[in-house]
Amino acid sequence: MRYAPLVAKLAIVAELSEVDAQTVISLCDDERLVPAKRDILTEGDRPDHVHVIIDGWAARYKTLSEGSRQIVGFLIPGDFCDLDVPILGRMDHGIVAVTRCHIAYIPRSKLDQVTSGNVGLLKALWWATLVDESILREWLLNVGRRESYARIAHLFCELHLRMQMIGLVEDNRFPLPLTQEQVADATGLTAVHVNRMLQTLRGKKLIELGSGYLTVLNPEGLREAAGFNGNYLHIKRRLP
Amino acid sequence: MRYAPLVAKLAIVAELSEVDAQTVISLCDDERLVPAKRDILTEGDRPDHVHVIIDGWAARYKTLSEGSRQIVGFLIPGDFCDLDVPILGRMDHGIVAVTRCHIAYIPRSKLDQVTSGNVGLLKALWWATLVDESILREWLLNVGRRESYARIAHLFCELHLRMQMIGLVEDNRFPLPLTQEQVADATGLTAVHVNRMLQTLRGKKLIELGSGYLTVLNPEGLREAAGFNGNYLHIKRRLP
DNA sequence: CGACGCATTGATTGGATTCAACTAAGGTGG
DNA sequence: CCACCTTAGTTGAATCCAATCAATGCGTCG
Numbered sequence: 001m002r003y004a005p006l007v008a009k010l011a012i013v014a015e016l017s018e019v020d021a022q023t024v025i026s027l028c029d030d031e032r033l034v035p036a037k038r039d040i041l042t043e044g045d046r047p048d049h050v051h052v053i054i055d056g057w058a059a060r061y062k063t064l065s066e067g068s069r070q071i072v073g074f075l076i077p078g079d080f081c082d083l084d085v086p087i088l089g090r091m092d093h094g095i096v097a098v099t100r101c102h103i104a105y106i107p108r109s110k111l112d113q114v115t116s117g118n119v120g121l122l123k124a125l126w127w128a129t130l131v132d133e134s135i136l137r138e139w140l141l142n143v144g145r146r147e148s149y150a151r152i153a154h155l156f157c158e159l160h161l162r163m164q165m166i167g168l169v170e171d172n173r174f175p176l177p178l179t180q181e182q183v184a185d186a187t188g189l190t191a192v193h194v195n196r197m198l199q200t201l202r203g204k205k206l207i208e209l210g211s212g213y214l215t216v217l218n219p220e221g222l223r224e225a226a227g228f229n230g231n232y233l234h235i236k237r238r239l240p
Numbered sequence: 241m242r243y244a245p246l247v248a249k250l251a252i253v254a255e256l257s258e259v260d261a262q263t264v265i266s267l268c269d270d271e272r273l274v275p276a277k278r279d280i281l282t283e284g285d286r287p288d289h290v291h292v293i294i295d296g297w298a299a300r301y302k303t304l305s306e307g308s309r310q311i312v313g314f315l316i317p318g319d320f321c322d323l324d325v326p327i328l329g330r331m332d333h334g335i336v337a338v339t340r341c342h343i344a345y346i347p348r349s350k351l352d353q354v355t356s357g358n359v360g361l362l363k364a365l366w367w368a369t370l371v372d373e374s375i376l377r378e379w380l381l382n383v384g385r386r387e388s389y390a391r392i393a394h395l396f397c398e399l400h401l402r403m404q405m406i407g408l409v410e411d412n413r414f415p416l417p418l419t420q421e422q423v424a425d426a427t428g429l430t431a432v433h434v435n436r437m438l439q440t441l442r443g444k445k446l447i448e449l450g451s452g453y454l455t456v457l458n459p460e461g462l463r464e465a466a467g468f469n470g471n472y473l474h475i476k477r478r479l480p
Numbered sequence: 481c482g483a484c485g486c487a488t489t490g491a492t493t494g495g496a497t498t499c500a501a502c503t504a505a506g507g508t509g510g
Numbered sequence: 511c512c513a514c515c516t517t518a519g520t521t522g523a524a525t526c527c528a529a530t531c532a533a534t535g536c537g538t539c540g
Binding site for chain 1 (some may be wrong): 516518519520521
Protein backbone atom coordinates (compact mmCIF):
# COMPACT_ATOMS: atom_id res chain seq x y z
CA MET A 1 0.00 0.00 0.00
CA ARG A 2 0.97 3.61 -0.44
CA TYR A 3 2.95 4.07 2.77
CA ALA A 4 4.86 0.81 2.47
CA PRO A 5 8.04 2.46 1.12
CA LEU A 6 8.20 4.93 4.01
CA VAL A 7 7.59 2.27 6.61
CA ALA A 8 10.01 -0.15 4.95
CA LYS A 9 12.71 2.47 4.87
CA LEU A 10 12.39 3.40 8.53
CA ALA A 11 12.22 -0.26 9.48
CA ILE A 12 15.70 -0.78 8.07
CA VAL A 13 17.17 0.83 11.17
CA ALA A 14 14.36 1.18 13.68
CA GLU A 15 12.36 -1.51 15.41
CA LEU A 16 8.95 -0.32 14.30
CA SER A 17 6.03 -1.73 16.20
CA GLU A 18 2.67 -1.87 14.48
CA VAL A 19 1.69 1.13 16.58
CA ASP A 20 4.81 3.07 15.53
CA ALA A 21 4.06 2.38 11.90
CA GLN A 22 0.54 3.68 12.34
CA THR A 23 1.90 6.76 14.08
CA VAL A 24 4.18 7.51 11.16
CA ILE A 25 1.39 7.00 8.69
CA SER A 26 -0.93 9.25 10.66
CA LEU A 27 1.61 12.06 10.28
CA CYS A 28 1.07 11.97 6.53
CA ASP A 29 -2.58 12.95 6.46
CA ASP A 30 -1.92 16.24 4.66
CA GLU A 31 -0.95 15.02 1.22
CA ARG A 32 -0.58 17.23 -1.81
CA LEU A 33 0.05 16.67 -5.48
CA VAL A 34 2.94 18.29 -7.33
CA PRO A 35 3.04 18.00 -11.13
CA ALA A 36 6.20 16.87 -12.88
CA LYS A 37 8.91 19.49 -13.42
CA ARG A 38 7.51 21.77 -10.73
CA ASP A 39 9.74 22.80 -7.83
CA ILE A 40 8.75 21.18 -4.57
CA LEU A 41 11.22 23.41 -2.73
CA THR A 42 13.34 26.24 -4.03
CA GLU A 43 16.74 27.43 -2.88
CA GLY A 44 16.28 29.94 -0.10
CA ASP A 45 12.95 28.54 1.10
CA ARG A 46 12.22 28.34 4.81
CA PRO A 47 9.49 25.69 4.84
CA ASP A 48 7.63 25.04 8.05
CA HIS A 49 6.60 21.58 7.02
CA VAL A 50 8.71 18.51 6.51
CA HIS A 51 8.11 17.09 3.06
CA VAL A 52 8.06 13.36 2.45
CA ILE A 53 7.81 11.67 -0.92
CA ILE A 54 4.89 9.26 -0.78
CA ASP A 55 4.79 8.50 -4.47
CA GLY A 56 6.88 9.59 -7.44
CA TRP A 57 10.46 10.71 -7.99
CA ALA A 58 12.14 14.02 -7.26
CA ALA A 59 15.66 15.42 -7.57
CA ARG A 60 17.80 17.72 -5.45
CA TYR A 61 19.70 20.12 -7.68
CA LYS A 62 21.99 23.10 -7.74
CA THR A 63 22.66 25.37 -10.68
CA LEU A 64 25.51 27.52 -11.93
CA SER A 65 24.77 31.12 -12.76
CA GLU A 66 25.52 30.41 -16.41
CA GLY A 67 22.76 27.83 -16.36
CA SER A 68 24.14 24.32 -16.15
CA ARG A 69 22.64 22.09 -13.53
CA GLN A 70 23.92 19.39 -11.23
CA ILE A 71 21.53 16.93 -9.66
CA VAL A 72 22.90 16.13 -6.22
CA GLY A 73 20.48 13.40 -5.26
CA PHE A 74 17.37 11.53 -6.27
CA LEU A 75 14.39 11.22 -3.96
CA ILE A 76 12.19 8.16 -4.17
CA PRO A 77 9.14 7.15 -2.14
CA GLY A 78 9.85 7.22 1.59
CA ASP A 79 12.51 9.92 1.30
CA PHE A 80 12.48 13.14 3.31
CA CYS A 81 13.17 16.40 1.51
CA ASP A 82 14.16 18.82 4.22
CA LEU A 83 15.01 17.35 7.58
CA ASP A 84 17.95 19.73 7.85
CA VAL A 85 15.99 22.96 7.60
CA PRO A 86 15.24 23.37 11.32
CA ILE A 87 18.98 23.40 11.98
CA LEU A 88 20.31 25.16 8.89
CA GLY A 89 17.44 27.62 8.55
CA ARG A 90 16.92 27.56 4.81
CA MET A 91 17.21 25.39 1.74
CA ASP A 92 20.62 25.69 0.10
CA HIS A 93 19.40 23.86 -3.00
CA GLY A 94 16.20 23.19 -4.89
CA ILE A 95 14.08 20.06 -5.14
CA VAL A 96 12.15 19.45 -8.32
CA ALA A 97 9.52 16.83 -9.06
CA VAL A 98 10.79 14.43 -11.72
CA THR A 99 7.43 12.75 -12.08
CA ARG A 100 4.09 13.76 -10.70
CA CYS A 101 4.62 13.48 -6.95
CA HIS A 102 2.42 12.81 -3.98
CA ILE A 103 4.01 14.71 -1.12
CA ALA A 104 3.07 14.49 2.54
CA TYR A 105 3.33 17.83 4.34
CA ILE A 106 4.10 17.16 7.99
CA PRO A 107 3.97 20.17 10.32
CA ARG A 108 7.32 20.47 12.04
CA SER A 109 5.71 20.75 15.47
CA LYS A 110 3.84 17.50 14.93
CA LEU A 111 7.01 15.68 13.94
CA ASP A 112 8.95 17.08 16.90
CA GLN A 113 6.20 15.93 19.19
CA VAL A 114 6.24 12.37 17.91
CA THR A 115 10.02 12.03 17.82
CA SER A 116 10.54 13.49 21.26
CA GLY A 117 8.71 10.50 22.68
CA ASN A 118 10.26 7.91 20.38
CA VAL A 119 14.04 7.62 20.35
CA GLY A 120 14.00 4.82 17.80
CA LEU A 121 12.11 6.90 15.30
CA LEU A 122 14.30 9.93 15.93
CA LYS A 123 17.38 7.83 15.26
CA ALA A 124 15.81 6.50 12.08
CA LEU A 125 15.40 10.05 10.82
CA TRP A 126 19.01 10.87 11.63
CA TRP A 127 20.07 7.68 9.94
CA ALA A 128 18.21 8.80 6.83
CA THR A 129 19.96 12.16 6.68
CA LEU A 130 23.37 10.67 7.40
CA VAL A 131 22.90 8.09 4.68
CA ASP A 132 22.07 10.95 2.32
CA GLU A 133 25.40 12.44 3.27
CA SER A 134 27.17 9.17 2.66
CA ILE A 135 25.53 8.94 -0.75
CA LEU A 136 26.85 12.40 -1.54
CA ARG A 137 30.39 11.27 -0.79
CA GLU A 138 29.95 8.29 -3.07
CA TRP A 139 28.52 10.50 -5.82
CA LEU A 140 31.48 12.82 -5.51
CA LEU A 141 33.79 9.86 -6.03
CA ASN A 142 31.60 8.79 -8.91
CA VAL A 143 31.68 12.13 -10.72
CA GLY A 144 35.26 12.96 -9.80
CA ARG A 145 37.04 9.73 -10.51
CA ARG A 146 34.97 7.14 -12.33
CA GLU A 147 34.91 7.01 -16.11
CA SER A 148 31.61 7.89 -17.69
CA TYR A 149 30.62 4.34 -18.43
CA ALA A 150 31.17 3.10 -14.87
CA ARG A 151 29.56 6.26 -13.56
CA ILE A 152 26.21 5.53 -15.13
CA ALA A 153 26.41 1.88 -14.17
CA HIS A 154 27.08 2.92 -10.59
CA LEU A 155 24.05 5.19 -10.50
CA PHE A 156 21.88 2.34 -11.72
CA CYS A 157 23.29 -0.05 -9.11
CA GLU A 158 22.48 2.42 -6.38
CA LEU A 159 18.97 3.08 -7.57
CA HIS A 160 18.40 -0.63 -7.95
CA LEU A 161 19.39 -1.24 -4.34
CA ARG A 162 17.46 1.72 -2.98
CA MET A 163 14.34 0.68 -4.83
CA GLN A 164 14.81 -2.81 -3.39
CA MET A 165 14.96 -1.35 0.09
CA ILE A 166 11.46 0.02 -0.30
CA GLY A 167 10.07 -3.01 -2.07
CA LEU A 168 9.68 -1.61 -5.56
CA VAL A 169 11.83 -4.10 -7.47
CA GLU A 170 10.48 -7.22 -9.09
CA ASP A 171 12.74 -9.62 -10.96
CA ASN A 172 15.48 -7.00 -11.14
CA ARG A 173 13.08 -4.64 -12.86
CA PHE A 174 11.94 -1.33 -11.46
CA PRO A 175 10.49 2.04 -12.52
CA LEU A 176 13.15 4.49 -13.65
CA PRO A 177 11.36 7.63 -14.81
CA LEU A 178 14.52 9.60 -15.63
CA THR A 179 15.28 11.21 -18.96
CA GLN A 180 18.78 10.87 -20.32
CA GLU A 181 19.28 14.54 -19.61
CA GLN A 182 18.50 13.98 -15.94
CA VAL A 183 20.94 11.09 -15.80
CA ALA A 184 23.48 13.44 -17.39
CA ASP A 185 22.85 16.13 -14.80
CA ALA A 186 23.34 13.60 -12.03
CA THR A 187 26.58 12.21 -13.44
CA GLY A 188 28.19 15.41 -14.66
CA LEU A 189 27.95 14.40 -18.32
CA THR A 190 25.99 15.57 -21.35
CA ALA A 191 22.81 13.92 -22.52
CA VAL A 192 24.45 12.98 -25.80
CA HIS A 193 27.24 11.13 -24.07
CA VAL A 194 24.83 9.41 -21.70
CA ASN A 195 22.97 8.17 -24.72
CA ARG A 196 26.10 6.60 -26.16
CA MET A 197 27.10 5.00 -22.89
CA LEU A 198 23.62 3.58 -22.40
CA GLN A 199 24.00 1.92 -25.74
CA THR A 200 27.22 0.24 -24.75
CA LEU A 201 25.57 -0.89 -21.48
CA ARG A 202 22.77 -2.35 -23.55
CA GLY A 203 25.23 -3.79 -26.01
CA LYS A 204 26.95 -5.69 -23.23
CA LYS A 205 23.60 -7.12 -22.18
CA LEU A 206 23.89 -5.58 -18.72
CA ILE A 207 20.65 -3.63 -18.78
CA GLU A 208 17.43 -3.13 -20.61
CA LEU A 209 16.09 0.40 -20.42
CA GLY A 210 12.95 1.84 -21.86
CA SER A 211 9.42 3.06 -21.32
CA GLY A 212 10.14 4.16 -17.80
CA TYR A 213 11.60 0.90 -16.57
CA LEU A 214 15.08 -0.43 -15.99
CA THR A 215 15.77 -4.13 -16.05
CA VAL A 216 19.12 -5.23 -14.75
CA LEU A 217 19.85 -8.24 -16.90
CA ASN A 218 23.14 -9.06 -15.23
CA PRO A 219 23.34 -7.62 -11.72
CA GLU A 220 26.78 -9.00 -10.98
CA GLY A 221 28.11 -7.76 -14.31
CA LEU A 222 26.66 -4.31 -13.75
CA ARG A 223 28.15 -4.08 -10.27
CA GLU A 224 31.50 -5.10 -11.65
CA ALA A 225 31.33 -2.55 -14.45
CA ALA A 226 30.48 0.08 -11.87
CA GLY A 227 32.91 -0.98 -9.18
CA PHE A 228 29.87 -0.96 -6.94
CA ASN A 229 29.94 -1.76 -3.25
CA GLY A 230 26.73 -0.96 -1.42
CA ASN A 231 28.22 -0.52 2.05
CA TYR A 232 27.83 3.24 1.83
CA LEU A 233 24.06 2.83 1.99
CA HIS A 234 24.42 1.42 5.52
CA ILE A 235 21.66 -1.15 5.22
CA LYS A 236 21.45 -2.91 8.54
CA ARG A 237 18.87 -5.50 7.80
CA ARG A 238 18.34 -8.25 5.27
CA LEU A 239 16.26 -7.00 2.39
CA PRO A 240 12.91 -8.69 1.71
CA MET B 241 45.16 29.80 21.85
CA ARG B 242 44.93 26.24 20.69
CA TYR B 243 41.21 25.70 21.22
CA ALA B 244 40.16 29.00 19.68
CA PRO B 245 39.18 27.46 16.32
CA LEU B 246 36.92 24.88 17.93
CA VAL B 247 35.25 27.42 20.18
CA ALA B 248 34.93 29.96 17.36
CA LYS B 249 33.33 27.39 15.13
CA LEU B 250 30.74 26.30 17.67
CA ALA B 251 30.05 29.93 18.56
CA ILE B 252 28.90 30.57 15.01
CA VAL B 253 25.61 28.86 15.79
CA ALA B 254 25.48 28.35 19.54
CA GLU B 255 25.36 30.92 22.29
CA LEU B 256 28.42 29.70 24.14
CA SER B 257 28.81 30.98 27.67
CA GLU B 258 32.28 31.12 29.15
CA VAL B 259 31.33 28.02 31.12
CA ASP B 260 30.19 26.20 27.97
CA ALA B 261 33.45 27.02 26.26
CA GLN B 262 35.39 25.64 29.19
CA THR B 263 33.23 22.52 29.13
CA VAL B 264 34.02 21.94 25.49
CA ILE B 265 37.71 22.49 26.06
CA SER B 266 37.73 20.12 29.01
CA LEU B 267 36.44 17.38 26.70
CA CYS B 268 39.67 17.61 24.74
CA ASP B 269 42.08 16.56 27.43
CA ASP B 270 43.09 13.37 25.66
CA GLU B 271 45.09 14.75 22.77
CA ARG B 272 47.23 12.65 20.45
CA LEU B 273 49.63 13.38 17.64
CA VAL B 274 49.22 11.90 14.16
CA PRO B 275 52.07 12.33 11.67
CA ALA B 276 51.40 13.59 8.17
CA LYS B 277 50.10 11.06 5.65
CA ARG B 278 48.98 8.66 8.37
CA ASP B 279 45.35 7.56 8.46
CA ILE B 280 43.44 9.03 11.37
CA LEU B 281 40.50 6.77 10.56
CA THR B 282 40.20 4.04 7.98
CA GLU B 283 37.17 2.87 6.06
CA GLY B 284 35.38 0.24 8.09
CA ASP B 285 36.56 1.53 11.48
CA ARG B 286 34.17 1.58 14.41
CA PRO B 287 35.82 4.15 16.63
CA ASP B 288 34.51 4.63 20.14
CA HIS B 289 35.93 8.11 20.42
CA VAL B 290 34.90 11.25 18.60
CA HIS B 291 37.93 12.78 16.90
CA VAL B 292 38.37 16.53 16.70
CA ILE B 293 41.09 18.35 14.81
CA ILE B 294 42.81 20.70 17.24
CA ASP B 295 45.69 21.60 14.98
CA GLY B 296 46.66 20.68 11.43
CA TRP B 297 44.81 19.64 8.29
CA ALA B 298 43.22 16.34 7.33
CA ALA B 299 41.23 15.01 4.39
CA ARG B 300 38.28 12.68 3.99
CA TYR B 301 38.81 10.40 1.02
CA LYS B 302 37.44 7.48 -0.90
CA THR B 303 39.31 5.34 -3.39
CA LEU B 304 38.50 3.30 -6.46
CA SER B 305 39.66 -0.29 -6.57
CA GLU B 306 41.97 0.60 -9.44
CA GLY B 307 43.67 3.11 -7.19
CA SER B 308 42.56 6.64 -7.96
CA ARG B 309 41.47 8.74 -5.04
CA GLN B 310 38.81 11.34 -4.45
CA ILE B 311 39.10 13.70 -1.52
CA VAL B 312 35.55 14.40 -0.34
CA GLY B 313 36.34 17.04 2.25
CA PHE B 314 39.07 18.88 4.06
CA LEU B 315 39.20 19.05 7.84
CA ILE B 316 40.72 22.07 9.51
CA PRO B 317 41.09 22.95 13.20
CA GLY B 318 37.78 22.74 15.03
CA ASP B 319 36.33 20.11 12.69
CA PHE B 320 34.87 16.81 13.87
CA CYS B 321 35.86 13.63 12.06
CA ASP B 322 33.20 11.13 12.93
CA LEU B 323 30.04 12.48 14.50
CA ASP B 324 28.01 10.15 12.31
CA VAL B 325 29.51 6.89 13.53
CA PRO B 326 27.15 6.32 16.47
CA ILE B 327 24.24 6.33 14.02
CA LEU B 328 25.81 4.73 10.95
CA GLY B 329 27.96 2.24 12.84
CA ARG B 330 31.16 2.42 10.83
CA MET B 331 33.28 4.73 8.74
CA ASP B 332 32.35 4.56 5.07
CA HIS B 333 35.48 6.49 4.09
CA GLY B 334 38.98 7.17 5.37
CA ILE B 335 40.45 10.26 6.95
CA VAL B 336 44.13 10.96 6.42
CA ALA B 337 46.35 13.54 8.08
CA VAL B 338 47.52 16.08 5.50
CA THR B 339 49.94 17.69 7.92
CA ARG B 340 51.02 16.54 11.34
CA CYS B 341 47.79 16.72 13.32
CA HIS B 342 46.90 17.23 16.94
CA ILE B 343 43.72 15.26 17.47
CA ALA B 344 41.49 15.30 20.53
CA TYR B 345 40.01 11.90 21.36
CA ILE B 346 36.70 12.44 23.12
CA PRO B 347 35.04 9.33 24.60
CA ARG B 348 31.61 9.05 23.12
CA SER B 349 30.00 8.58 26.53
CA LYS B 350 31.54 11.81 27.76
CA LEU B 351 30.26 13.73 24.77
CA ASP B 352 26.76 12.25 25.12
CA GLN B 353 26.74 13.25 28.75
CA VAL B 354 27.62 16.85 28.02
CA THR B 355 25.27 17.28 25.07
CA SER B 356 22.32 15.68 26.84
CA GLY B 357 22.35 18.58 29.26
CA ASN B 358 23.06 21.29 26.71
CA VAL B 359 20.68 21.64 23.79
CA GLY B 360 22.59 24.54 22.30
CA LEU B 361 25.77 22.53 22.06
CA LEU B 362 23.94 19.53 20.66
CA LYS B 363 22.46 21.72 17.98
CA ALA B 364 25.87 23.14 17.19
CA LEU B 365 27.17 19.63 16.56
CA TRP B 366 24.26 18.86 14.28
CA TRP B 367 24.81 22.14 12.52
CA ALA B 368 28.42 21.11 11.89
CA THR B 369 27.47 17.79 10.34
CA LEU B 370 24.71 19.31 8.23
CA VAL B 371 27.05 22.00 6.95
CA ASP B 372 29.45 19.20 5.98
CA GLU B 373 26.59 17.74 3.96
CA SER B 374 25.89 21.09 2.35
CA ILE B 375 29.55 21.42 1.44
CA LEU B 376 29.38 18.01 -0.21
CA ARG B 377 26.52 19.18 -2.41
CA GLU B 378 28.50 22.24 -3.42
CA TRP B 379 31.54 20.12 -4.17
CA LEU B 380 29.45 17.84 -6.33
CA LEU B 381 28.32 20.86 -8.32
CA ASN B 382 31.93 21.99 -8.42
CA VAL B 383 33.32 18.74 -9.79
CA GLY B 384 30.34 17.94 -11.97
CA ARG B 385 29.69 21.23 -13.67
CA ARG B 386 32.37 23.85 -13.14
CA GLU B 387 35.31 24.12 -15.52
CA SER B 388 38.66 23.26 -14.02
CA TYR B 389 39.79 26.82 -13.57
CA ALA B 390 36.68 27.92 -11.67
CA ARG B 391 36.75 24.69 -9.75
CA ILE B 392 40.09 25.41 -8.14
CA ALA B 393 39.16 29.02 -7.53
CA HIS B 394 36.01 27.84 -5.80
CA LEU B 395 37.92 25.52 -3.52
CA PHE B 396 40.19 28.37 -2.51
CA CYS B 397 37.25 30.68 -1.81
CA GLU B 398 35.71 28.08 0.45
CA LEU B 399 38.89 27.41 2.36
CA HIS B 400 39.46 31.13 2.71
CA LEU B 401 36.06 31.61 4.27
CA ARG B 402 36.30 28.55 6.49
CA MET B 403 39.70 29.62 7.77
CA GLN B 404 38.24 33.04 8.46
CA MET B 405 35.49 31.44 10.50
CA ILE B 406 38.05 30.03 12.89
CA GLY B 407 40.25 33.10 12.94
CA LEU B 408 43.21 31.83 10.96
CA VAL B 409 43.25 34.43 8.18
CA GLU B 410 45.31 37.59 8.32
CA ASP B 411 45.26 40.10 5.49
CA ASN B 412 43.69 37.54 3.16
CA ARG B 413 46.59 35.21 3.81
CA PHE B 414 46.31 31.81 5.46
CA PRO B 415 48.11 28.47 5.73
CA LEU B 416 47.32 26.11 2.87
CA PRO B 417 49.41 22.99 3.34
CA LEU B 418 48.07 21.12 0.33
CA THR B 419 50.14 19.66 -2.46
CA GLN B 420 48.94 20.13 -5.99
CA GLU B 421 48.13 16.45 -6.07
CA GLN B 422 45.81 16.84 -3.10
CA VAL B 423 44.08 19.77 -4.77
CA ALA B 424 43.74 17.54 -7.82
CA ASP B 425 42.19 14.74 -5.79
CA ALA B 426 39.70 17.17 -4.30
CA THR B 427 38.69 18.67 -7.63
CA GLY B 428 38.65 15.55 -9.77
CA LEU B 429 41.60 16.70 -11.89
CA THR B 430 45.20 15.63 -12.36
CA ALA B 431 48.11 17.27 -10.59
CA VAL B 432 49.57 18.39 -13.90
CA HIS B 433 46.43 20.19 -14.87
CA VAL B 434 46.10 21.77 -11.45
CA ASN B 435 49.60 23.13 -11.88
CA ARG B 436 48.67 24.83 -15.13
CA MET B 437 45.47 26.30 -13.74
CA LEU B 438 47.31 27.62 -10.70
CA GLN B 439 49.59 29.44 -13.03
CA THR B 440 46.75 31.13 -14.81
CA LEU B 441 45.27 32.09 -11.44
CA ARG B 442 48.63 33.57 -10.53
CA GLY B 443 48.94 35.17 -13.93
CA LYS B 444 45.65 36.97 -13.41
CA LYS B 445 46.93 38.28 -10.11
CA LEU B 446 44.13 36.61 -8.19
CA ILE B 447 46.28 34.60 -5.82
CA GLU B 448 49.77 34.09 -4.55
CA LEU B 449 50.56 30.55 -3.53
CA GLY B 450 53.71 29.08 -2.12
CA SER B 451 55.60 27.78 0.89
CA GLY B 452 52.44 26.56 2.55
CA TYR B 453 50.47 29.78 2.35
CA LEU B 454 47.78 31.15 0.11
CA THR B 455 47.32 34.88 -0.32
CA VAL B 456 44.15 36.00 -1.99
CA LEU B 457 45.27 39.11 -3.81
CA ASN B 458 41.87 39.92 -5.25
CA PRO B 459 39.07 38.35 -3.21
CA GLU B 460 36.27 39.76 -5.32
CA GLY B 461 38.00 38.69 -8.52
CA LEU B 462 38.55 35.19 -7.20
CA ARG B 463 34.92 34.84 -6.13
CA GLU B 464 33.84 35.99 -9.54
CA ALA B 465 36.14 33.55 -11.30
CA ALA B 466 34.75 30.80 -9.11
CA GLY B 467 31.11 31.79 -9.22
CA PHE B 468 31.32 31.61 -5.46
CA ASN B 469 28.45 32.29 -3.11
CA GLY B 470 29.11 31.34 0.49
CA ASN B 471 25.50 30.80 1.54
CA TYR B 472 25.99 27.05 1.56
CA LEU B 473 28.27 27.36 4.57
CA HIS B 474 25.31 28.65 6.61
CA ILE B 475 27.25 31.16 8.64
CA LYS B 476 24.80 32.78 10.98
CA ARG B 477 26.96 35.38 12.62
CA ARG B 478 29.17 38.23 11.50
CA LEU B 479 32.77 37.02 11.21
CA PRO B 480 35.39 38.69 13.42
C1' DC C 481 75.95 13.38 -1.85
C1' DG C 482 72.13 10.88 -3.55
C1' DA C 483 67.29 10.04 -3.13
C1' DC C 484 62.93 11.53 -2.83
C1' DG C 485 58.90 14.56 -3.06
C1' DC C 486 56.96 18.23 -5.32
C1' DA C 487 56.55 21.57 -8.95
C1' DT C 488 57.03 22.63 -13.71
C1' DT C 489 57.03 22.24 -18.79
C1' DG C 490 56.32 20.20 -23.43
C1' DA C 491 54.28 17.01 -26.67
C1' DT C 492 50.72 14.04 -27.63
C1' DT C 493 46.47 11.59 -27.01
C1' DG C 494 41.82 10.82 -26.08
C1' DG C 495 37.34 11.05 -23.85
C1' DA C 496 33.64 13.95 -23.72
C1' DT C 497 31.50 18.16 -25.53
C1' DT C 498 29.45 20.73 -29.00
C1' DC C 499 26.72 21.48 -32.88
C1' DA C 500 23.52 19.89 -35.90
C1' DA C 501 20.31 16.99 -38.05
C1' DC C 502 16.94 13.51 -37.84
C1' DT C 503 13.61 9.95 -35.94
C1' DA C 504 10.01 8.35 -32.91
C1' DA C 505 6.37 8.92 -29.73
C1' DG C 506 2.67 11.46 -27.63
C1' DG C 507 -0.48 15.13 -26.94
C1' DT C 508 -3.37 18.91 -28.69
C1' DG C 509 -6.44 21.41 -31.27
C1' DG C 510 -8.69 22.72 -35.47
C1' DC D 511 -9.19 12.28 -37.45
C1' DC D 512 -5.21 13.95 -38.88
C1' DA D 513 -1.88 18.05 -39.08
C1' DC D 514 1.00 20.10 -35.98
C1' DC D 515 3.99 20.67 -32.15
C1' DT D 516 6.67 19.25 -28.38
C1' DT D 517 9.70 16.20 -25.99
C1' DA D 518 12.92 12.51 -25.81
C1' DG D 519 16.09 9.77 -27.95
C1' DT D 520 19.58 8.81 -31.58
C1' DT D 521 23.45 9.56 -34.78
C1' DG D 522 27.53 11.84 -37.04
C1' DA D 523 31.34 15.07 -37.44
C1' DA D 524 34.32 18.39 -35.64
C1' DT D 525 36.40 20.36 -31.74
C1' DC D 526 38.49 20.96 -27.30
C1' DC D 527 39.58 20.49 -22.56
C1' DA D 528 41.93 17.77 -19.64
C1' DA D 529 44.60 13.39 -19.29
C1' DT D 530 48.66 11.03 -20.25
C1' DC D 531 53.41 10.34 -20.93
C1' DA D 532 57.80 12.01 -20.25
C1' DA D 533 61.53 14.85 -18.85
C1' DT D 534 63.51 18.35 -16.00
C1' DG D 535 64.33 21.50 -12.07
C1' DC D 536 64.74 22.19 -7.37
C1' DG D 537 64.78 21.97 -2.54
C1' DT D 538 65.05 19.01 1.56
C1' DC D 539 66.32 15.42 4.33
C1' DG D 540 68.67 11.21 5.76
